[in-house]
Amino acid sequence: MSEHPPTLLTVCLRPVHEEETCYHVDEALTTADITYRLIRQQVERVSLEGAAPFVITHLEKRLVFALHAPLDPKVIEKLALLVTTGLILVFAVKGEIVLGSEEGVINNYELYEEWNIQLPRISTRSVLYRLEPIGMGTPQVECLTSYISRLAEAHCVFPGILMRKLIAPFVRDSSVYKDNWQAMDVKHGRQIGSLNGTLLQSTVAVHSFAALTQQHALRFLTLQIWKEVFPYHTLLHPVRVWCPVCLEEWRTTGKVIYDPLLWIFRVVTHCTRHQCMLSTHCPQRGCEREVPWLAWSSFRGNIIKARYSALSSNTTSMEDYS
Numbered sequence: 001m002s003e004h005p006p007t008l009l010t011v012c013l014r015p016v017h018e019e020e021t022c023y024h025v026d027e028a029l030t031t032a033d034i035t036y037r038l039i040r041q042q043v044e045r046v047s048l049e050g051a052a053p054f055v056i057t058h059l060e061k062r063l064v065f066a067l068h069a070p071l072d073p074k075v076i077e078k079l080a081l082l083v084t085t086g087l088i089l090v091f092a093v094k095g096e097i098v099l100g101s102e103e104g105v106i107n108n109y110e111l112y113e114e115w116n117i118q119l120p121r122i123s124t125r126s127v128l129y130r131l132e133p134i135g136m137g138t139p140q141v142e143c144l145t146s147y148i149s150r151l152a153e154a155h156c157v158f159p160g161i162l163m164r165k166l167i168a169p170f171v172r173d174s175s176v177y178k179d180n181w182q183a184m185d186v187k188h189g190r191q192i193g194s195l196n197g198t199l200l201q202s203t204v205a206v207h208s209f210a211a212l213t214q215q216h217a218l219r220f221l222t223l224q225i226w227k228e229v230f231p232y233h234t235l236l237h238p239v240r241v242w243c244p245v246c247l248e249e250w251r252t253t254g255k256v257i258y259d260p261l262l263w264i265f266r267v268v269t270h271c272t273r274h275q276c277m278l279s280t281h282c283p284q285r286g287c288e289r290e291v292p293w294l295a296w297s298s299f300r301g302n303i304i305k306a307r308y309s310a311l312s313s314n315t316t317s318m319e320d321y322s
Contacts, residue, residue, distance in 0.1 A: 006066040006067055006068055007066075007067040007069075007070060007071050007093065007094070008064060008065070008066060008067070008093070008094040009036070009064070009065040009067055009071065009091065009092075009093055010062060010063070010064050010065075010091060010092045010093075010094075011025060011062070011063045011065070011079075011088055011091045012060055012061070012062050012063075012088065012089045012090045012091065013060070013061055013063070013087065013088050013089055014058065014059065014060065014061070014089065015043060015059055015061045017086075017087050017088075018061060018063075020087060021082065021087045021088055022063075024078070024082055024087065025065070025079070025082075028074075028075045028078040028079065029065075029067070029075060032069075032072055032074060032075050033069070034067050034068065034069045034071070034072075034075065035067075035068045035069065036065045036066060036067045036068065037065065037066050038063060038064070038065055039064050039065070039066045040062075040063075040064040041061065041062065041063050041064070042061070042062050043059060043060070043061045043062075044059075044060060044062070045058070045059055045060070046058065046060045060089065071093055076093075079091050123214075124214060126212065126213050126214040127166075127211075127212040127213075128151060128155065128166075128209075128212045128213045129151065129154050129155065129213065130213050130214050130215060131147070131150060131151050131154055131213060131215070132215075133147055133215065133217070133218065133220075133221055134146075134147075134256055134258050135260065136217065136220065137220075139260075139262060139272075140260045140262070141220060141221060141260065141261050142221060142258040142259060142260060142261060143196045143221055143222070143259050143260065143261040143263070143264055143293070144195050144196050144202070144205060144206065144209075144218065144221040144222050145192065145193065145195055145196055145259065145293040145294040146221075146258040146259035146260075147209075147218070147221055147258075148162070148163070148195070148205075148209070148294060149294060149298045150256070150258065151209070151213070152298075158296055158297040158298070159186060159294055159295070159296065159297070159298050160186045160187070160295070160296030160297060163184050163185060163186050164184075164185055164186070166212070167184045167205070167208050167209070167212075168181045168182070168184040168185055169181070170208050170211070170212065171184055171204055171208055174207075174208075176207070177200075177203075177204045177207065177208075180200060180201065180204045183200075183201045183204060184204070184205065184208070186292075186294050186295065186296055187296070192292055192293055192294045193236055193237070193238065193239070193240070193264070193292065193293035193294070194236070195222070195293070195294070196221070196222050196223065196236065196261065196264045196293065197222065197223050197232060197235060197236050197264075198222070198223045198224055198226065198227035198230065198232055198235070199232060202222045202223075202224055203224060205222075206218045206219050206221075206222060206224065221261060222261075223235070223261075223264075234266055235265070235266060236264050236265070236266060237263070237264055237265070237266050237280075239280060239290040239291060239292060239293070240259070240280075240290075240291045240292060240293045241263050241264075241268075241278040241279065241280050242259065242263065242278060242279055243263075243271035243273070243274060243276060243278055243279070244276075244279050244283065245271065245273075245274040245276055246271060246273065246274065259293070263278060264293070
């Protein structure tokens, strides 16, 4: 003969009364020699009935106990007394109970699928896209000016527009770096390369973009963590340098084109992958101008100040990108 499933006792109460209620329920069941275990508990906000047209809600906790013996009338009487005293809002039984000298089955409570009605936690919204830096944690991590260029492209604006219309006002209105807001303007192209370095200008940029993108590890796109190690004098290339083989390789394989942080070091003159010398001038014949790390209208993989692409010998006028 198969065993009957355990009797389920469900008790609904206010969370503030849980400790006292559990004490009385335990006393009632233990006195009746009924062993039990708590199998489910849930807190939810429910509306108070009969309060229309007003909506009044309160927190209600539901405890479900599995009893290993039928429930007898004395226990039911004690539970009913807890309802009258206000410790229990309501209780329900499903399973075997003792009715006088006989046993019966009561089923006045249906168990339904348990739903979690709490709203999911939503992360803080960012002002700018939460663009992931390239190569984070590797020797090929991108530099901050490269990240800014990609971020501007993701928003379909020039980096100069992004820096002047959003970053500079953000810094100006901040309480920490408000005296350095003019340093965020890219009109001084040669000085903008210091965003990748160890000076205060880099700190301001990292703070601003971290706040606006919710990317809080952007300091690793600069040399800030090394500012106590490296002297700033002659540390950085004053103008942009690049490996034309890397750029062409990334372009033909469909990878994202960017500037690794490694290229900003003045002592780095050759590509560590291809062993070729890094370029410093526009490859377009007749141009051959130097290019800042971040120009007003920089595009990924393009030598903007020279207004021609550095990706191949078939250069393209910047007007074609407008």
